[in-house]
Amino acid sequence: MSATLTVQYDRVMYLLDDTPVNRALAQRYLNMVEYPDGRIEIRTNGAPLACRQHDRLSDIDQGAVVDNKRLGHLLGHLLEVA
Numbered sequence: 001m002s003a004t005l006t007v008q009y010d011r012v013m014y015l016l017d018d019t020p021v022n023r024a025l026a027q028r029y030l031n032m033v034e035y036p037d038g039r040i041e042i043r044t045n046g047a048p049l050a051c052r053q054h055d056r057l058s059d060i061d062q063g064a065v066v067d068n069k070r071l072g073h074l075l076g077h078l079l080e081v082a
Contacts, residue, residue, distance in 0.1 A: 012054070
């Protein structure tokens with residue numbers, strides 16, 4: 001966990017809610033629990049933490065890059081960076 005209240009697990013970034021309880025957990029180890037149905041839960045001291053999933057590996061639609069003439073250069077650059 002970093003000072004920005006993010007946790008990376010299995011190439012997915014989880015954003016923890018900005019609460020005083022979660023702020024106190026900065027730079028500490030947390031437990032990641034992966035259930036058989038695919039759910040992932042972040043826990044500390046037996047209690048689950050509220051979080052949102054942020055997929056950093058989202059796909060860029062190649063058709064959108066070709067169709068958008070004005071933003072094509074920018075979208076092409078973002079495709080290279082991602």
